[in-house]
Amino acid sequence: VAHEINNPLAVINEKAGLIKDLFSMKEEWAKNEKLMNTINAVLASVERCANITRRLLGFMRNTGVAAESINLKETIQEVLAFLGKEAEYRSFHISVHVDDTVPLIASDRGRLQEIFLNVINNSFAAMKDGGHLDVTVKRHTQDMVSVTIRDDGCGIPKADLERVFEPFFSTKAGKGGTGLGLSITSGLVQELGGEIRVESEVGQGTAFTVLLPIQPKKKE
Ligand SMILES: Nc1ncnc2c1ncn2[C@@H]1O[C@H](COP(=O)(O)OP(=O)(O)O)[C@@H](O)[C@H]1O
Ligand SMILES: [Mg+2]
Structure with a gap:
């Protein structure tokens, strides 16, 4: 999606820039504030869109997927420590449980942190002060582990x-939501060879489960 938006966006940017240059050449137009403000507003909006698509694409570019040895309990605790101030301030009750049968996995620490951060951030936004967040890590199958984040x-x-993973789907429009968190997250999970699922009940809470391979799958 981001790629498909980026190309016409680049064309708009170029053409609008050209119009501005042409306007600037003629003094009578260059002095016309309304005209210049209008074209500047177009360029600024294009820039805003470009920032959004850049964020969407940013994670998929360049950096190859690492295969470090990861202790999921540590990685989850790092993310929770990062959010510790907000959790404390809002009196959240947070528990992390990792089954003994969960091995170290070969995965990408940076991507995992981003995944857990996005999901837990959404939970925090959905929870009332004093709410509960439980993270449970289990052995799912011979080859996979599961991380369930329940609020x-x-x-x-x-x-x-079924729409929460769509880019730009957000119920927090105007409250700082971009609707990009979960679409980026599901892209990251796929890059790791995993899967993300969601279950939810209005008024009860939500559980996101991330399934992760213990060893990275070979690409065909
Ligand atoms: N734990 C959760 N509890 C309730 N709603 C959620 C939860 N996680 C995600 N959502 C819903 O999914 C939408 C999309 O999430 P996301 O892609 O992270 O975008 P954003 O957080 O910017 O709105 C949110 O706006 C919210 O409506
Ligand atoms: Mg979010």
Whole structure:
């Protein structure tokens, strides 16, 4: 999606820039504030769109997927420590449970942190002060582990449930939401050879489960 938006965006940017240059050449137009403000507003909006698509693409570019030895409990605790101030301030009750049967996995620490951060951030936004967040790590199959992040927040209506991974789907428009968090997250999970699932009940809470391979899958 981001690629498909980027190309016409680049064309708009170039053409609008050209129009501005042409206007600037003629003194009568260059002095016309309304004209210049209008074209500058177009350019600024294009820039805003470009920033969004850059964020979407940024994670997929350049950096190859690492295969470090990862202790999931540590990685999750690092992310929670990063969010510790907000958790403390809002009196959240947070628990992390890792089954003994969970091995170290070969994965990418940076991507994992980004994944957990996005999901937990959404939970925090959905939870009331004093709410509960439980992270459970289990052995899912011979080859996979599961990380379930469960909150007792507002929950997601059935109709929205299949849309939460779509880019730009957000119920926080005007409240700082971009609707990019989960689309980026699901892209990252795919890069790691995993899968992300969601279950939710309005008024009860939400559980996101990230399935991760213990060893990275070979690319065909
Ligand atoms: N834990 C959660 N509880 C309730 N709603 C959630 C939760 N996680 C995601 N959502 C819903 O999914 C939408 C999309 O999430 P996301 O892609 O991270 O975008 P954003 O957080 O910027 O809105 C949110 O706006 C919210 O409606
Ligand atoms: Mg979010």
